[in-house]
Amino acid sequence: MLELAGQRLSLQEIEDVAFGRLKVGLASSASSKMAGSRAVIERIVEEGEAVYGVNTGFGKLSDIRIPKQELAALQLNLVRSHCCGLGDPLSEPESRAMLLLRANVLAKGLSGARPLVAETLLKMLAADVTPIIPEKGSVGASGDLAPLAHLALCAIGEGMALLRSQVMAASDALRSAGIEPLVLQAKEGLALLNGTQAMCAVGGLAMARGRRLAATADIAGAMSLEALLGTPVAFDERIHRARPHKGQVAVAEHLQHLLRDSEIRRSHETGDRRVQDAYSIRCMPQVHGAVRDALDHALGILEIESGSATDNPLVFENGDVLSGGNFHGAPLAMSMDYAAIALTDLMSISERRIDRLVNPDLNEGLPPFLTSHPGTCSGFMIAHVAAVSLLAEAKVLAHPASIDNLPTSGGKEDHVSMGMTSALKLRTIVGLAEKVLAIELLAAAEGLEYRKPLKPGAGVEDAFQRVRGLVPRLTEDRVLSVDIERVALAIRAGLE
Numbered sequence: 001m002l003e004l005a006g007q008r009l010s011l012q013e014i015e016d017v018a019f020g021r022l023k024v025g026l027a028s029s030a031s032s033k034m035a036g037s038r039a040v041i042e043r044i045v046e047e048g049e050a051v052y053g054v055n056t057g058f059g060k061l062s063d064i065r066i067p068k069q070e071l072a073a074l075q076l077n078l079v080r081s082h083c084c085g086l087g088d089p090l091s092e093p094e095s096r097a098m099l100l101l102r103a104n105v106l107a108k109g110l111s112g113a114r115p116l117v118a119e120t121l122l123k124m125l126a127a128d129v130t131p132i133i134p135e136k137g138s139v140g141a142s143g144d145l146a147p148l149a150h151l152a153l154c155a156i157g158e159g160m161a162l163l164r165s166q167v168m169a170a171s172d173a174l175r176s177a178g179i180e181p182l183v184l185q186a187k188e189g190l191a192l193l194n195g196t197q198a199m200c201a202v203g204g205l206a207m208a209r210g211r212r213l214a215a216t217a218d219i220a221g222a223m224s225l226e227a228l229l230g231t232p233v234a235f236d237e238r239i240h241r242a243r244p245h246k247g248q249v250a251v252a253e254h255l256q257h258l259l260r261d262s263e264i265r266r267s268h269e270t271g272d273r274r275v276q277d278a279y280s281i282r283c284m285p286q287v288h289g290a291v292r293d294a295l296d297h298a299l300g301i302l303e304i305e306s307g308s309a310t311d312n313p314l315v316f317e318n319g320d321v322l323s324g325g326n327f328h329g330a331p332l333a334m335s336m337d338y339a340a341i342a343l344t345d346l347m348s349i350s351e352r353r354i355d356r357l358v359n360p361d362l363n364e365g366l367p368p369f370l371t372s373h374p375g376t377c378s379g380f381m382i383a384h385v386a387a388v389s390l391l392a393e394a395k396v397l398a399h400p401a402s403i404d405n406l407p408t409s410g411g412k413e414d415h416v417s418m419g420m421t422s423a424l425k426l427r428t429i430v431g432l433a434e435k436v437l438a439i440e441l442l443a444a445a446e447g448l449e450y451r452k453p454l455k456p457g458a459g460v461e462d463a464f465q466r467v468r469g470l471v472p473r474l475t476e477d478r479v480l481s482v483d484i485e486r487v488a489l490a491i492r493a494g495l496e
Helices: 011-018 028-047 068-082 092-107 115-127 145-155 170-177 188-193 197-227 237-241 246-259 263-267 284-306 330-358 381-397 419-449 458-470 481-493
Strands: 002-004 024-026 086-089 129-131 134-136 160-163 166-169
Touching: 002 092, 011 092, 011 197, 011 284, 024 028, 024 092, 024 115, 028 092, 028 115, 068 145, 068 188, 092 115, 092 129, 092 145, 092 197, 115 129, 115 145, 115 170, 115 188, 129 145, 129 170, 134 145, 145 170, 145 188, 145 197, 160 170, 166 170, 197 246, 197 284, 197 330, 197 419, 197 458, 197 481, 237 246, 246 284, 246 458, 284 330, 330 381, 330 419, 381 419, 419 458, 419 481, 458 481
Parallel strands: 002 024
Antiparallel strands: 086 134, 129 160, 160 166
16 A cells, blocks of 8 residues: 655556556545645635635636635636647556546645545545546646646546546446545645646656666667677676766676677687677667666656645645745656657667668678568568658657747746646657567567577577567568567566
8 A cells, every 4th residue: 555645656656556556545644734734725715815726816817806605616617617638538547647646746735625635536546437638738837737627527526537447427437436526625626737747647657668668678789789799898897887877887787697608609709700899789888878867867857746746826834825836847848858869869779770680781691681581571671661660750759848838828827848748759759669679679589590509698598588479480471560569568568
């Protein structure tokens, strides 16, 4: 059981809750903090003090005072009016991650919402009631307003939801699960809508896949090196101690581990051995390592965000209610753009290794396009073309969204983060990268077939056998799409 108290969550915890592997509850300390901040809001309502979002309009309308008798309607209208999400729905795990992250924000006790609000979101998680949330429509400030509005809409019993993966009206889903729909009180609609939980959920789950990709790239690269009769000399720890970037050192160690006890290496250690490999082989620690470092940087920001109060205004213990801008998605937007650029470069170096494996001018005596019947058969020729196509798409998507800005809300919200766009682009790039690395794994495995009976390093041999457990050798041309997709799904699940 994960008990929420507004603490920093690990990416593993977020992923485990998103996929239903970890149950969640509200810590008693969180309930106390929430009750304390709620008392502040109730005092403000009673005394009639003007406070943004409690008894005023929103955004450009913040100067309009709202009568006490209309405060409940204010919050309900806020949720309904902000449900302008469009496009395909987020996946169930992404929506579940949003529920977790939003409940954790409320659990910090700085939002002025009743404990019941967070408890309702956690009941939805436990009962597998998942809001249907369109993925388009957020500019990342004041947070992910439209996606979070659709989450809140489900919690109040309106809109659509999934109950154990079945689509139905949210009211029916809540009723079937025995959950009372929320009746929003002063500030609680705003407490559910302000924040970065959509970009955090989508970007976080994409980043989890991206981190698995980074480890898989080492495996694919080591397999390619063996198939191309490369040398592991460039991975000597002395080289990397001389330039001790954390990721670079880790990748060099990983490659050395994968290549240990290689019979293929011993077969060409002496004689006319190559002094240096091409960059795509020799510079794997430097490139793969830089990708790891970029992902680690983005991970640190995401985990800080998971335990941060990102709504507005914030309600403090001494009774102060302060308006600020913690909902602005700039930290996440920039870091996810960075991660997207890094993973696109990972695809780029993988594509270069695929070319070396299939190109008869570069592939160290392997048959053209890795087919034993060149001419009659095309082998991996078009698999490489597909990899180039995927890479080209990723290069376009890697353009940073965080450098864009279009003012909204009548100029009141005049600088926005575009963080949700960054998250969605990152998710797409991760999917493309999984397929490119799947192509490299298949091509490298095919190359190793032509080095038999010699065996590669122990780690490479293990990876080779796992690939062969998914896909047989290419003895004659066949449809490769199915093979590529099968290996890509294995990478997503954690081939490393």
